[in-house]
Amino acid sequence: MRREQSLADRITGSSVWRSVVRHGYPDTQRNQALIIASNVFLHIHPVKIKRYATKVTYTFCLGGLSFFMFLVLTMTGVLLMFYYIPSEDQAYQTMQEIEGTVTFGQLMRNMHRWSAQGMVIAVFLHMGRVFYTGSYKPPREFNWVIGVLLLVTTFLLSFTGYLLPWDQLAFWAITVGSEIGGAAPIVGPQVRQLLLGDFQIGQSTLIRFYTLHVIFLPLIAAFLMAVHFWRIRKDGGISGPL
Amino acid sequence: MAEIAQQPGANTGGIDEQKRQKLLELVRGRALARPTDLAEDEVMVWPSLVVVEAVCAVVFLAILTALSVLVNAPLLERANPNQTPNPSKAPWYFLNLQEMLLHMDAGLAGVIIPTLALGGIAAIPYIDRSPLGVGILGTSSKGRKIIALATVFTTVVLVGMVLLEEAIGRGTQFGMGSWLMDTQGAPAWVGSIVISSLIVLGAIFALVVMVKTIYRPTTRELIIALFTGFFITYWVLGFIGTSFRGPEQQLMMPWDLPLVHH
Structure with missing residues (x-):
């Protein structure tokens, strides 16, 4: 006897849906493997992982939170860019x-602002976690x-962003x-001349810091993160007791 | 291979069903291990890991949003190159460098020491190659004791040195540098570079000797002591610079500071 098709079944069974999502609902092990392997964002992960690697008290999510804050910073940063003008006369206004x-x-x-501060703290603490668990050891x-x-x-991302408000603190x-x-x-x-573009902080400094902050350093960070995440997997996944 | 020929369910030849299936797959020319085969100590990333990440992200985003609703980012008056605030401070994560700058040569404090520290940290995995203790916080109970000792030692020594130099005279290398300069006619760099370097190296050396004498450490455990020294120095000096330095970089209690820094 054929089960009556619900609206949800019709949507998820449609050719449009199936063109986007190649696998069924991830309630079977096969679909759970496919959802990781076929999704460009999730395939950063392997399909299966050691049980200890899912323990929050091992990593405290510090690396993940650093990356998450980078994403928050990218999104809020783009929105701020719509309004901010990197000019000595107009920046503060x-x-x-x-x-x-x-x-x-x-x-x-x-x-x-708070994510930027948080990212410095999280990245630093992440380094501590990796060190104290001996996770830097070969390979x-x-x-x-x-x-x-x-x-x-x-540090450089935070430092270059620090000048942009153009207030006394900055x-x-x-x-x-x-x-x-x-x-x-x-x-x-x-070094100072290269950084400031002048003998004191002025318009040339502001445009240098702005360009470094919104495009150059984020690209460097993204490039390094790509290598960092890729190498976690290639070096055997997150570290754990032998 | 007699078992393979048997009917399903009639397996009595000592080979279990799972192994029989695998053997069958071998005969049929399929892969032995499928991606969904899980070992004892493994879990599927979906849902086991993805759910942890999602919860972490949502909880953190909630905290960040709440903080951002409640506390505004600082915006002081417009930048004015002619009006120097007192005290002038670097961003908080560089205040540890600014604190060192008060006691020694600027190039030594601001560039040479941090560069050597970061270079040394990057070199750690090429010095300590033993796989022992991976995945265990502090390697062992001995390692954890070393962390505690190095934390206490570093905090006490740093706070002690800052207070002592404040009493004798800031930037005098406990009076040694200024004595060499004033009475022996030595140039300023003897105190600010040579004596300062010796004081820093002496503090590190004292930590190493102490840990070596008490614990007879392995390379890993000695590196734990040194890394802890760096890690704690970063936060302690930063904390002094953020919360205890007022006008003219005078030491004072946090509630007496004129300007809140973020």
Whole structure:
């Protein structure tokens, strides 16, 4: 006897649905394998995994949260870019507009700011977790090095974003920060010049930091993350007791 | 191979059903292991891992949204190059460097030490190659004791050194650098670079000697002590710089600070 088709059955059985989703509902092991393997976002994962790797108290989700905050930062950052103008004359004014007149502008800015702080903390703690569980040991040596580069990239992303509001906090924090960088032996003055594009922080600094912040460094971070995630799988998945 | 020829359900030849199926697949030319074959200690990523990730993401997003609704990001008055705030501070995650800067040469504190630290950290897996202790927090109970000892040691030494130098005179290398400069005619870099480097190396050396004497550590355990020293230094100096440095970078209690930093 044929079961009567519900509306849901008709939708999920339609040729349009089947063209998008190649597998059935993931309540069988076969479909659970297919949903991971056939989805571009999920196929970052293997189909099956060691049981210990799903324990939250092992990773505290720190690496995942770092990545998640990167995504939040990308989305809120794009929205802020619609309104923000990286000009010495207009930057501060557009910040006030984002906070005062743009719908949800203040919320977007707050989420961007707090995620940025959170990402620095999460990436640093993630490094601690990986270290204390000995997860850098062979065959994961190279991925540890990639991780250190990601830490540096995170610092630079946060640092370049710090100047953009163009308020007293931003201006003087970057002044102090670039003086620290400028104190490098031998190449110090050149480093400072390269960073600021001038003898003091001004329009050329703002456009440099803006470009680094919204496109160059995110691309570097995305590139390094691609390698980082790929190598987790190629080096045998997340570490665990032998 | 007699069993294979038997009818399903009539398997009495000592080979279980699962093995029989696999043998059958071999005969039929199929792969032995299918992607859905699970070992004892394995789970399917969907749902076991995906659900953990989803819950983590949702909980975190809820916290982030709540925080962003409740607390506004700071926006002070417009940047003014002619009006230097007192104190001027770097972003909080660099305040540990700024704190070191108060005590020694700027190039040493701001560039050389952090570069050496990051380089050393990147080199860890090429020094400690033993697979022992992977997946266990702190490797062993001895390792965890070393973490605790290094944490206490680093915190006490750092806070002690900051307070001591504040009492003697900031940037004088506990009076040694200024003494060499004032009475022996030594150039400023002798104190700010040479003596400062010796003090930093001395503190690291003291940690190593202490851990070696008490615990007779393996390479991994010694690296645990050093990494903990770095890890704690990052947060302790950052905490001092964020919460205890007021105008003219004077030490003061957090509630006396004139400006809130984010």
